[in-house]
Amino acid sequence: MKKIFILTGEPSGDKLASKVIAKLKRSRSDIEYLSVGGEHLKDLGVKSLYDLKEVTYLGFTRVLLNIFKIKRKINETAKEIVKFKPDILFSADSPDFTLRVAKKVKKKNPNIKTIHFVAPQVWVWREHRVKQFKSFLDHILLLFPFEKKYFDKEGIQSTFTGHPLLEEEEKSKVDISQIIKDNKKIFSIYPGSRVSEINVLTPILFEFVKMMNKKYKDLFFVFHSTAENVQFIQNLLLKEGFKNCDAIGDEKIKSHILRLSIFAVAKSGTISLEICNAKIPSIIIYKMGMFNFFIVKMLVKVKFANIINIAANEEVIPELLQSKCNPKDIYNMVDKLLTDKQTLEKQVTKSQEIIRDFKTEKSTEIASAVLLNHL
Numbered sequence: 001m002k003k004i005f006i007l008t009g010e011p012s013g014d015k016l017a018s019k020v021i022a023k024l025k026r027s028r029s030d031i032e033y034l035s036v037g038g039e040h041l042k043d044l045g046v047k048s049l050y051d052l053k054e055v056t057y058l059g060f061t062r063v064l065l066n067i068f069k070i071k072r073k074i075n076e077t078a079k080e081i082v083k084f085k086p087d088i089l090f091s092a093d094s095p096d097f098t099l100r101v102a103k104k105v106k107k108k109n110p111n112i113k114t115i116h117f118v119a120p121q122v123w124v125w126r127e128h129r130v131k132q133f134k135s136f137l138d139h140i141l142l143l144f145p146f147e148k149k150y151f152d153k154e155g156i157q158s159t160f161t162g163h164p165l166l167e168e169e170e171k172s173k174v175d176i177s178q179i180i181k182d183n184k185k186i187f188s189i190y191p192g193s194r195v196s197e198i199n200v201l202t203p204i205l206f207e208f209v210k211m212m213n214k215k216y217k218d219l220f221f222v223f224h225s226t227a228e229n230v231q232f233i234q235n236l237l238l239k240e241g242f243k244n245c246d247a248i249g250d251e252k253i254k255s256h257i258l259r260l261s262i263f264a265v266a267k268s269g270t271i272s273l274e275i276c277n278a279k280i281p282s283i284i285i286y287k288m289g290m291f292n293f294f295i296v297k298m299l300v301k302v303k304f305a306n307i308i309n310i311a312a313n314e315e316v317i318p319e320l321l322q323s324k325c326n327p328k329d330i331y332n333m334v335d336k337l338l339t340d341k342q343t344l345e346k347q348v349t350k351s352q353e354i355i356r357d358f359k360t361e362k363s364t365e366i367a368s369a370v371l372l373n374h375l
Contacts (some may be wrong), residue, residue: 002028002375005086006035006046007077009094010056011193011226012270014038016117017092019164021046023364024371032375034084036077040251041225049080051235053228055097056194070097076260078104081112087375088113095120099133106136113374117141117367119151119158129243130154138374141367144311144358161362166277180257184220184244187212188258188280190266191233193226197267198233200287205265206240207327208334213244215335222261223247224254226270263338265330268305272317273358275310276351281344283318283333287325310356318351 006021008014018040024031025044035041055073078101081089089105089112091098102114119142120129130150133140139157142148151158180186191201191210195296202223209221221244225233231248237245248254255278258264264275264282275282277350284306304310308317318337320329337344 001030001032003032003034003084003086004088004090004375005081005084006033006037006041007081007089007091007098008035008037008041008052009097010052011038011228013093013098013118014040014052016164017041017090018044018116019167019364020090020345020367020371021367026100027368028372033087033195049077052242055094073097074100074104078108081105082108085109086112088115088371090115090117090371092117099137103136112191113138115139115141115371115374117161118143119147130156139370141370144307144373159366159370160360161370162363163273163276163358164354164356167361167363177256180220180222185218186261187219187221188261188264188266188275189221189223190264190271190275191223191225192267192269193229195229195232198225198229201237201267201285202233202285204285204325204327204330206236206242208265208330209242209245211327211331212334216338218235221245222257225249226268230255265334268319268321272306272308273355276348276355277319278350279352281337281347282338283320283330285320285325285330287322290344308351311354311357314351315366316347316354 006017008017014037015267017037019035020039021044030157033046034053035046035048036050036052037046037048043047048085074097081101089103099116099120102116105112106114114137116137120141131154134154134156137156139159140151142158143163145160148158148160189205191198191205212219223233223237223245225247227249230247233247237247248257258275258278258280261280262351264280264286266272266282268284268286272284286305304315305319305321306317309315309319317362318333320333
């Protein structure tokens with residue numbers, strides 16, 4: 001029996017890894033799995049060593065405050081992986097956690113093959129890290145074609161897979177009549193997958209919704225969340241007394257809701273690609289502590305936060321970050337766009353051109369083939 005350990009550090013990595021493992025499970029039944037994962041891997045029947053929340057920290061200050069706890073978790077996780085004796089350690093995203101664990105595992109047992117999915121954004125900052133990966137990574141799977149040159153330069157085996165979240169999925173029929181009532185138009189909102197993000201962004205977004213409700217009477221706002229945090233957001237909405245808002249955590253319903261939306265406001269991150277793929281116009285928001293922002297500002301070497309804008313080298317999707325991430329600016333931007341059909345169509349068309357280069361339509365197949373080749 002072959003063994004694979006799947007290592008993730010946050011919900012986005014859990015979701016990406018699960019797409020590959022689901023494909024692998026369909027083609028091979030002789031593989032044993034263990035993970036540090038979340039709800040998506042759990043749905044595939046893969047046991048997790050502990051709750052993903054234990055390693056999901058946001059921002060430099062939070063990491064600094066929990067540095068000893070994080071180091072202990074890295075050591076504990078590496079120890080458990082070595083004990084499991086996997087043929088492959090398959091890590092996904094969250095490089096500050098997963099790659100530190102992979103490095104320790106490789107040192108303890110060089111026979112374990114280490115494959116990482118989602119290259120750290122060396123094209124954004126800290127390009128020097130690439131040299132370090134050579135000592136403990138056997139293979140790296142890339143979401144974007146422009147990343148390959150960074151790893152080829154250092155002789156690190158890499159494969160461009162394309163982005164799994166951009167693949168066409170079977171569109172199953174979903175009844176959303178219990179969620180959306182009175183024939184209202186759907187407006188999707190993504191406040192983040194971490195409680196720390198939700199705590200920062202929901203007060204801003206709630207004020208934005210109140211402003212929208214004064215002008216638009218035909219909208220229903222749906223807050224997209226993880227299954228873990230959906231009740232938390234629903235409770236917050238209940239306290240505010242909103243009549244035209246709800247929160248959902250079911251993946252199939254979320255995808256269906258997104259496709260039916262007229263617009264989306266989303267926290268900067270992977271979700272932006274899914275929104276673009278669904279051909280829904282949007283804006284990107286994000287806010288972090290001033291100390292964290294100052295550090296990021298000093299280190300990053302790109303002008304934009306969103307991958308679509310980075311690839312296009314222009315602001316295709318409006319970004320409202322830091323001081324601009326406030327209810328009034330968000331409302332003004334959304335209101336302006338909703339009344340400018342031509343600009344909305346231009347955004348959707350341009351973003352489709354960009355993500356075309358990120359697609360292979362067989363990313364999970366390519367990724368699972370790389371894993372099988374290392375077994």
